[in-house]
Amino acid sequence: MKHVSEWYRLYRKLHFLYLLILFSFCLSAKVFAGDIQSPPIDTGSIIKDIRREYQVINAGVPTFRKVQKELPEASSEGGALYKFYDKGKALRKMVCVSDGAIGKIREEYYLRNDTLLFVYTKEEVYKEPIDVNSNPVIREVTENRYYFNNNSMVQWLKNKQMMKPAEFPKVAKEVLQLFKGHLKE
Numbered sequence: 617m618k619h620v621s622e623w624y625r626l627y628r629k630l631h632f633l634y635l636l637i638l639f640s641f642c643l644s645a646k647v648f649a650g651d652i653q654s655p656p657i658d659t660g661s662i663i664k665d666i667r668r669e670y671q672v673i674n675a676g677v678p679t680f681r682k683v684q685k686e687l688p689e690a691s692s693e694g695g696a697l698y699k700f701y702d703k704g705k706a707l708r709k710m711v712c713v714s715d716g717a718i719g720k721i722r723e724e725y726y727l728r729n730d731t732l733l734f735v736y737t738k739e740e741v742y743k744e745p746i747d748v749n750s751n752p753v754i755r756e757v758t759e760n761r762y763y764f765n766n767n768s769m770v771q772w773l774k775n776k777q778m779m780k781p782a783e784f785p786k787v788a789k790e791v792l793q794l795f796k797g798h799l800k801e
Contacts, residue, residue, distance in 0.1 A: 662765045666726075666733050673700075673708050673726050680708060685801060693717060693746065697801050706730065710798055717745045725795055735762040735791055762791050 680700040687695040695714035702708050710725040719741040726734040737760045742752035763771040769788035772779040779787075 657765070657770065659770050662770055663763055666763050666765075669728055670726055670734055676702060677709065679703070681705075687712070687714070687801065697798060707799075710795075712798055717747060718742050723794070723798075725798065732764050732767065732792070732795055734764065735795070736760070737762075762788070764788070767792065 677700055680702055683699045683701070685697045685699075687697055693715035695712065698711040698713075699707055700709040700711075707727055707730070709727070710723075712721075712723040712725075714721045719739060721740075722738045724736040725732060726736075737758075739758045740754045741756040741758075743755040744752070746752055759773075759775055761771075761773040762769055769784040769791070772784060772787060
């Protein structure tokens with residue numbers, strides 16, 4: 617019997633040691649996991665890639681199939697949506713133009729593999745309503761450039777000024793909603 621109890625004590629010690637090692641491993645993994653960070657995004661390379669793709673898309677527009685849809689409800693003076701498809705039938709660019717009595721908005725969306733890469737918007741505000749003057753004088757122009765990577769905004773320029781990243785999530789959500797709305801039209 618003495619022999620069995622010695623084995624049992626040895627078994628309990630080894631079991632305790634095993635549990636202690638396992639606990640230490642789990643604790644160290646949790647501590648070190650907090651230190652692990654995803655690699656930083658190389659925004660400069662992403663922007664360069666987007667700009668190259670922007671040039672490729674615009675160079676290809678003359679060969680793309682163009683689909684036009686009138687959007688009379690888009691604004692007081694109406695609007696239009698243009699979709700450009702490459703030879704592989706992939707949507708590469710969308711342009712939405714809305715003319716109003718007090719201004720004009722142009723939105724350009726650029727895609728690669730059905731993913732939004734870049735959005736350019738230009739809003740012109742007239743000095744007086746178009747009814748009064750058929751050749752409107754532009755009072756103010758606002759341009760926005762939104763750069764996306766995996767449906768996340770990585771850069772936003774407003775009138776060529778870099779905007780704060782803290783504002784990206786809210787603005788990106790709005791831009792993506794507009795984009796998705798145009799896709800359905």
